[in-house]
Amino acid sequence: MAQKLKNATDSKQGQKEKKNKRDASKQKLREKLTEMLELPKEIVLNMPKLMMLGNGDLIIENYKGIIEYGQDVVRVNTTSGIIKVKGMEIYIKEITEESIMIYGNIMSLEFLG
């Protein structure tokens, strides 16, 4: 019985792993396809597009939402991880559903997995 159960869980885990693998391979295929056809990645793969002008003007398109908004730090959630922006007197100049514009004296930009 126990063996059966173990087998069952194993098979379930195996299924999950398989699914994960399939997803990963699917993702890879997608990436390859977009690269081959030279399609814009930010649309097909839903990746964030960052545009930065010097150290003071950061536009992030395709973001998911903001996680933290403090005095000198802004954390933005995206599909390729959390982007942490640190700086002096930074503020959100404009925010819409698809893009966020951070303005101020930006010191650092980090991607957190």
Add this chain to the structure above:
Amino acid sequence: MVILCHWNSLGKTILALHNSVFQRFSMGVKMLILRLWNYVKGYVIIIVEGYFLEKFINICTHRQLRLWNVKWQKNSRVTMRICLNDFKMLRPVAKRTHCRVHIIKKRGLPFFLDKYKARKAFVIGAGFCIVVFFVISSFVWDISVSGNNKISTQVIMEKLCDNGVKVGALKYSINPHTVVSNMMLEINDLSRISVSLRGTKIIVIVNERIRPPDLIDRNEPCDLVAAKEGVVYSIVAKQGLEKVKIGDTITKGQLLVAGTIENVRDKNALPFMVHSMGIVKARTWYEADSKVEQKLVKEIRTGRKKDNYSLVLFTKKFKLFHSEIPYNNSEHVEVKKKLCIGNNLALPFEFITDQYYEYNLEYNDIDIETANKIASEKALDLARKQLPKNAEILKTDVSILEEENGARTAKAIIECVEDIGATQKIGGNK
């Protein structure tokens, strides 16, 4: 292949450059338009207090509420700007995230207009002012005529008036093209006329026609007669018979070159008729005199002055605080000032200042020599004015004559040579 590659990369850079410039430019324009749009729609600056500010912002963006200038303040407070319309949808969001929202400032056209709802008279006045301005600027208030020498401005003005171009006429009723063609038909001495509307001004520029001289047909027999009196200086006949000699004194209208040539041998035969031509030059004299005056009268301004102001509205003149001029001798100067916006937008308001300068008469005695000089110069000037254009001056002479009673006059005589021949038809006057 290398060259091709090179070209390809170059093309890409150019494209990229173009794209970035275009993007920047379009962004700038977009921002400007957005700002203007925000102002027109009206927006509020709000302060949000609470623990889940990030959540508040995220929900707002998900509900398509546009936020901008989101700034972090102390004590977990955030100020932001939001459209007036979006602000109305904020209440449920605030409730869900347990945030408190306060308005700090209201900005934009709707609030501005709201303010002026209470000041109806002011708004009506402003509107009325604009309407009056437009009404006034749709009339003609100034006409300027330039370029005319022989035709008087008044004549042109009268003709313009007949064509509907006058001060106070509706601007839109004037069609410059028809006015121009009518004016050309009505005034003969014009070679060109331009009528242009500039603001409330009408600018008329005229070019006068130089009339061709009256021509006499070469086949028509005629004589050459004297137009003036004088002494013959030279005579050259190209056709016809010379009737005078050098040194002859001639009177006006005397025959100089005859077109009728009689047959010498047969007196009864019909005379030979020609169109006489030639150049007859004669010495002529022009005189002028002026009195020598030793007493010189000078007008000297005393420095006192009286100003009378008057205002011209449309075409009516209003006198403002006019009073009598308290001076015996005064010089009158009129200064006109027309209210004009820019160069072309003349308005029907004119301010006239009549300035009266008081002056005293001062009698000065001068010595004979300078008095003589002044008088002779005056006489010479007068004489010179009589000279025709093509005359050649031979001699100028000025003499001072003294009469019995002591009065002196300066007499100027100018001797010159000029063509005095004038063609005249035989058997008629000219």
